[in-house]
Amino acid sequence: MDELVDILDENGKLTGKTCLKSEAHRKGYFHPTIHVWFYTSDGKVLFQKRGANKDTFPGLWDVSVAGHIGAGEDVIEAAIREVEEEISLVIKPKDLEKIGCFKSVHEHSKVLVDKEFHHTFLCEMKIPLPKLIKQESEVDALELIDLTTFKFNVEHNQLAGFVPNDSGYYTKIIEEISQRL
Template sequence: MDELVDILDDYGNYTGHTCLKSEAHLKGLFHPTVHIWFYTNKGQILWQQRGAQKDTHPLLWDVSVAGHIGAGEDMAIAAVREVQEEIGLEILPSELHEIGFFKSVHKHSDTLIDKEFHHTFCCELKVSLHKLTKQETEVEDLKFIEIGTFEKRVEQNELEGFVPHDLSYYQVIVGALKKRL
């Protein structure tokens, strides 16, 4: 779905300009997104397998929930909206715990350049996997991976099958989730 997004400068500051998400991707303009990492009190991370029809990284395992922040939209409200859309879970903004703000650049093709700043949160998942409802156009599958298991994969840089985020990003995520347990 094409939506209006705010345009950011190279440092993540709002420029006061907006454009359609498709134009931001075509021109390689920075724009804001949200990432929400769900974890369980048993030390598991919820992973989303991206839909087969996605333009970027189809069928790779990725952050529990992610999406674009609409122009003028509050980032916590965007996070809550994306969680409801992608996995059918209703959460409150107060359940989100900020992890950080990450710059990401991926040139997929000459007409698709992802230049984003990810506002990244974690949230405890308090329901079982079968209570979640996958958004058919976005999510192929959901699964849990033990934090320690994923941490070892990160340490050994064995991330085949996962979206190629910077290794340092995954290290920060693992550290933040371990602190929540």
């Protein structure tokens, strides 16, 4: 779905301009997104397998929930909306713990340059995996992966099948979740 997004400068600050998400990707404009990483009290992390029809990283394992922030939309409201849309889980603002905002640049092709600032949150998952309902148009599968397994894969650069995020980003996620277990 194409939606209006805010255009950011290279430091993540609002420029006061907006455009459609498709235009931001086509022209390589920075824009804001949310990432919500769900973890369980027994040390597992929820990953989603991106839909095969996605423009970017189809069929790869990715953050639990991710999405674009609409123009003028509050970051927390966007996170809550995306969680409900992608995995049918209703959460409250107090459930989200912001751990940072991370710059990301992926040039997929000459006409698809994804420049984003990921407002990144942690959220403890308190319901069993089978109770989640994935958004069929966006998500092919959901899986809980042991944090120690994911950490080993990151440390040994064994991330085939995962979205190629910077290893420093993945390391930060692992550290933040580890502190809460």
